[in-house]
Amino acid sequence: MLEVTEVSAGYGEAEVLHGVSLRVGPGEVVTLVGRNGAGKTTLLRCVMGLHPQMTGRVTLDGAEVGGLPPHHRARRGLGLVPDDRGIYAGLSVEENLTLPPVRGASPWPLERVYDTFPVLAARRRFPGGKLSGGEQQMLALARVLRAGARVLLCDEPTEGLAPVIVQQIGEIIREAKEHGVSVLLIEQNLRFAESVADRHYLLAQGRIALEVANTAVKEREHELLAHLGM
Template sequence: MSSAVLEIEGLSARYGEAQALRDVSLHVGEGELVTLVGRNGAGKTTLLRCVMGLHRQSSGHVRLNGTDISVWPPYTRARAGLGYVPDDRGIYATLAVEENLTLPPSVASTRWPLTRVYDAFPVLKERRAHAGTKLSGGEQQMLSIARALRTGASVLLLDEPTEGLAPVLVQRVAAMLQEAKREGTTVLLVEQNLRFATTVADRHYLLAQGQIVEALANQEVIARESELLRHLGV
């Protein structure tokens, strides 16, 4: 069992009166790919936002490599190695494709310099001078993931990267994540697509009404797929 790179302990968060997360604890080991599955509104996105510092928890802690980062502002968290891929992909319309890629400062000697990104996605190179939002939905998703990889982030936080993508592009995202994982990147992935989650992940947490209800090994999820799908309301 590898040591925890990302550790969330007793995290609670609220939006006004509504409790979004209750006492959530989880950990992701070095080089592990862990998913958070759950219905819409279960609190998955809020959890990622808390880890990134975009939503302030009401209690609890977030630790990165053993350091408590619970009160750090978002930009220092990013510089400490968190790479964020938001649920809306977060592509800037007022930035060209290449600017979208190079906006975040590098945080480590990266395995994904611009040349490698362009080799892997020739379309991004071809359209590097175009506005970021002129790309198709799938291309924007690749751009968003590539942007996080380019910085050399050691932990990727991805919020539903396969949402709305055609099957061939879902495979493309899976290949990207597997490649990142092979190179030692730690990944926390929010996912509704169980099939996709089981093809890439080591472990899973099932989130319901802001609480972790089960921690599951990948094999368990595969074995209980139909039951879990019913739970997810798919």
């Protein structure tokens, strides 16, 4: 589905990523864990075409997308959920969902969105800026699914949220997976990552240091936590 091959990227003369390669299969949830400053967000921006200073290849369904602008990648099925959520504060929930054009091949109908996110259905007339942090995160996820993304690029979706909301975000990611959506998830919370993911990549100093199947997390937990500084 999504493959990143030997991607290097930086800011000016400072190189942040050094030959990073990873893959996300159809209907697979893969987490990218690592300390702050390891280059995780930069990698998502490279995949989405928002970081021009990069080398390497990004392919989707075997087709090269590395030379395409972000809106063309969105039409191919990539969808970014940024760490700042990026919702329109002055627009209602429903306007946030329906205003962005449907670009992917498999958009979620509004009815499915509201079935999956009942809190958004209840607040459909609320301005986005009046929602809680957890509700804004759900809106950011829902908007990308509504637009037809087949691969979600999620940057720290649980950061700063109450445990009950974190649990709901996990349920939503698992439901999206059941509908065939693939997810590349940046996550600091190893427990949450373990609850949703099939595989994990550890990014350390701009390089992939480990690839761990979810079934092997327990036996390699000390190694992962040592890299994460926990």
